[in-house]
Amino acid sequence: MNTTSCKTVSFDFTGRFLPPVYISVFIIGLLANGWGLKFLLQNWKKLGDVNVFVLNLGLADILYLLTLPFLVVYYFMKSKWIFGDVFCKITRFCFNLNLYGSIGFFTCISVYRYLAIVHPMKVIGRFTLTHSVVISVIVWFLVSVQSLPDMFYTKTYGNKPGKCYDTTHKRYVEDYLKYSLGWTLTAFCIPFLIILGCYGHVIFVLCRGKTIDKVLKQRCLKLLFILILLFSVCYIPYHILKNLNLWSRVLSKQKICHQWNNGVYIAHQISRGLVCLNSALNPLIYLHGNEDISARLRHYFQQAREAVMRLSIPPSQVPL
Secondary structure, three states, X not given: OEOOOOOOOOOHHHHHHHHHHXXXXXXXXXXXXXXXXXXXXXXXXHHOOOHHHHHHHHHHHHHHHOOHHHHHHHHHOOOOEOOOHHHXXXXXHHHHHHHHHHHHHHHHHHHHHHHHHHOHHHHOOOOOHHHHHHHHHHHHHHHHHHHXXXXXXXOOOOOOOEOOOOOOOHHHHHHHHHHHXXXXXXXXXXXXXXXXXXXXXXXXXXXXXXXOOHHHHHHHHHHHHHXXXXXXXXXXXXXXXXXXXXXXXXXXXOOOEOOOHHHHHHHHHHHHHHHHOHHHHOOHHHHOOOHHHHHHHHHHHHHHHHHHHHHHOOHHHOOO
């Protein structure tokens, strides 16, 4: 540990790593969410009231995906933001709406599945489309309230070209760390514990119940796998490394430096790339329980495989 001067953290990695990730997520995410939302709206009555939450999940993804081209320009210009202070804050706000909106709607879907399996007699006929809409509005409201304080922290150097911080300037980093820890607790940890509790109980009931439909078991296990994937890859690393990086910035400001500062920064940037993948992975929820989509995808993959096979066979070997 060095208490006199701190090594400068290398910011070059961000400019090399994030733009390709953002471009890939933008293309895949728009195609997947657009196709998924189209299917959802075409089969609305068939799929049930829980799909109000899935619809909101898709809208949150598209809201964030539309900001990615501006971030790509920002990082290609070596972290030089040219779109103004207000739009920088809007861009970061859209990211937070997507991130915590996704977690919120995953929680709603999980609670709905829990009630439908563990307490079916209490839910049948009582949970309506209106309930789903009202709960969705409440989720958007809570996520907005939790994300709004972030808008009041400094994100740029006024309206001059420069940084567009995903957190804030080092001058306010101590306060931001406190806010971030509280935000992580209320918007991530509590919903995550609710999801774990719901699926822990659901798995217990499914394992004990011999009369429960096998298709229902498979659907629940599929959704559980998708949620484990999303939380393990996207959400958990991001929240741990975001707060760890903020803490290292606080220590650096106090001239308390560690050799791992640069490593934490790079790991945090990787986690930022991974967390934005949720906008491309969330459409997996459309696949969950929808055999029509799965069958159609298998058909498309089969057609693509046959086309590749035909192209790979020399003309002389093609049967007449």
